[in-house]
Every structure is written in C-alpha cells, then in structure tokens.
Amino acid sequence: MARIPLNDLQLEILTWIRDGTPDGVYEDYRPRIVARALHNRGLVDVSGHGKNWRATLTTGGAYHLEHGDYPPSDDDPAATSAPRPRPTARTKPAPASKAVAERKPRKPPRVGPTDAMMNTLTAAEDHRIEVEYGQVQRYRQLALTAGRFKKIPDGMQVTVSSDYPTRTAHVTLELLPEWRTRTLDPIPVPGALRGPSDVIKALGTRDDLDIRAAEKNRALRLVEALVVEARHREYTVVAIPAPRKDRWGYVQRTEENTGHIKITLGPDEYRLSIYQLTEKVEHVATKSELARAVRGYALPKWDYIPTGRLGIRIDNRGVTFWGDSWTDRDDQPLDDALPQILQELELTRPGVSGELLTGVRPLFPTTGGERSRSARPRSG
Incomplete structure (x- = not known):
C-alpha cells in the first residue's frame, strides 16, 4: 500500500532531527508534534518527555532524506516476488519479470x-x-x-x-549591513571590584537583586565594565533606585524603578537589567506537601533552579538590531557581548536608526497596523 508523502514541514523537522535537534531553531512544541508523526511512520525514534525529550533518525529516515522516498518495504510486490528457479543443463533461465525489467528509476532527492x-x-x-x-x-x-x-x-x-x-x-x-560586519573593540571586565563606581555601590546594597551569592560578584563586575566604558564615551550612567515595598511587603514596580542602571545618550535613556538564568525542573513533593495535597491543596509542577549563567537585557521597548537581551552561551560568555550591547544602544538613537532600519523588525507593533520605532522615555 502506498504511503503518504511527507509535506514541507515534516521534511524540515526530519532534517532538523538529522542535525541533532539544535536549540534556538523553534520556539514552540510544533517540532515535537511533527516528530511523533514521523515516529509513527518509522522515520525517527522519539523517547522521553519534557527536558529529557529525544529524537533520533532511523535507517528509514536517513534513506528518505537521501532518496526522497520511503525505503522499500516487505509489502512491495517487487521485493516479495518468488525467487527464480535455479537454471539446470536442461532448462533455460527464466526471463526476468516484466515488473523488474520495467522498474522505474528512483526519484531524485526531494528539496526541503x-x-x-x-x-x-x-x-x-x-x-x-x-x-x-x-x-x-x-x-x-x-x-x-x-x-x-x-x-x-x-x-x-x-x-x-x-x-x-x-x-x-x-x-x-x-x-x-555595515554595522553587522563592524569589528568592535572588547570591553575589559575587571577581575575584582577595587574602587567601584557609585553605580556598583548602589547596586550592591539592593536586596532585590535576584542573583545568587556565587554569581553576584561577577554580575557586578560586568555592570561595572559597562558603566566605565559608557562614561568613557561621555554617556550618563546612574543607578536606578530600588522599588519600594508596600505595608504588606510586596514590591511596587513602576516605569520609574524598572531596571538596575540607566544609560542616557543625548535625549534618549535606556534602562538595563542584569539577571540570572534559571532552568525548569520537575518538582519533587515533600512529605508535608503530600499531606497538604490530601486536604485539597494543589502541588507545584515545576521548580525554577538558578544556573551559573547571567544575562543582560534592555527594558525599553522599540526597534532592535542585535536584540534586546544577551546571555552566557556555550560558545560565548556574556563578557564578550558587552561591546554589542553598547552598540545596540548607539544604533537605536534618532538620526542613526532611521538610516539602518532595512530588514530590522520592531519587537512591538504600534496601533494602526504600522510598525515603527516606539517612543522612548525622555530624560528630564
């Protein structure tokens, strides 16, 4: 029986699985849904759930990517035809069957x-x-x-x-564009906080800096490197006051206290935050939680555990060139991204961004269906 050919998305996911399911290609669960369909067709093996989800290519999947079709199956009449009788001295070899003689050439590999x-x-x-x-x-x-x-x-x-x-x-x-190929000078990160700036002194006293003690010193050193370089370029840098707590102990966040530092370039100001990355792991209930569950209390499904990685983000809305957040990666520490962060601020300045917006998409659409640079808060 003829099998249904793969559509474009299924071929794309099959190629993605062949390449080792690299991160950052898809942002939803669609690949896993498609992979399950490919698993049912014998082209991939799928195992695990959540963080332990895995997908690997089968022999049939590799054959399909190479030949653009399913491998021959046992249901193929040509593959299951009876063997020809062995010729003897008295009998002539049986002629090849018409089906075998007229077998069509294989289709060329399908282009994804x-x-x-x-x-x-x-x-x-x-x-x-x-x-x-x-x-x-x-x-x-x-x-x-x-x-x-x-x-x-x-x-x-x-x-x-x-x-x-x-x-x-x-x-x-x-x-x-030229700004994508420009070589940026590295920004040195101090090995220790000797004589820190006023910005770092203010950040060091904040109790809402949600970063573990093991990574806090490095976080402050990264911010110090940005502060020193920005001031060297004659930009204004100040620490943003910590948000106040109400009488019940809840933090009252407003536009004025968003972010950790504020960098001002001419009439524009940019608010930046440094944060710690977390990973989602399945929650293991304690005995007391299990006892509460018996009484009808809901149990959390996930825990968010801090990792050793840090990130810096720009909290302002608007057009982005490189992006609005940078994190430690396997191939690049956050230290190496500091020049790009300052370049991002410089590119989005009025009079500069207008000449460079070809191919750049705003993160947030404005009303009326048009996409344009959102207004940024003005200093003063």
Missing part, C-alpha cells in the same frame, strides 16, 4: 523548504521574491533555519519584510 527558498532567492534577478502575506511567519522561520544551518552565503543575510496596508510581503537575500 529551506533549500527551495534559498534556491529561489539565488535565481531571482534582484534576489528578492514576493510571498503571501499570511506566510510571513513561516518564511521568518525558514530564514532562521537557513542561518542556523549555514545555508546563507558568507557576508549576506535573508530578511523578511511585510506591509500591513497593502498586505504584501517580500523575502530578500542581501548584503549584510
């Missing part, structure tokens, strides 16, 4: 959606194609996949732009 997009962009005269407006999110995901698996030529990028009033969208293969 990411490769198809890149092939179309490369072949287009201006390396620009128009796509359906409703497919914008899909093509943005394909662009991320192309970058993740290094399918984009060196020195180039794939951007997806859309226009709400006309309901049009385009995908473009273009040269990287």
